[in-house]
Amino acid sequence: MSNPLKALSNEQQNYWVDRISSCAIGESECKAETGATVEEIKDFMLDNEHELCPACCWYMPSDTFLNEDSEPEKTCDECRE
Numbered sequence: 001m002s003n004p005l006k007a008l009s010n011e012q013q014n015y016w017v018d019r020i021s022s023c024a025i026g027e028s029e030c031k032a033e034t035g036a037t038v039e040e041i042k043d044f045m046l047d048n049e050h051e052l053c054p055a056c057c058w059y060m061p062s063d064t065f066l067n068e069d070s071e072p073e074k075t076c077d078e079c080r081e
């Protein structure tokens, strides 16, 4: 099964990464407009270095999941404060 998000142009991919990580309805919009599933969005965001934080439910840059010792944490840095 191919991920419809990965068939988009770089410009469109950047738009969705930005939209999903900065807007609460970004993921819903993305599903409606591209036909992507939740799993495909998760995979696409991971490819673009964003992970879903289980505490705040936002897609956050992957590096915010690293602590001061560069070890991976379960939540983003904002939720660990």
Ligand SMILES: [Zn+2]
Binding pocket: 053, 054, 055, 056, 057, 058, 060, 075, 076, 077, 078, 079
């Ligand atoms: Zn968080």
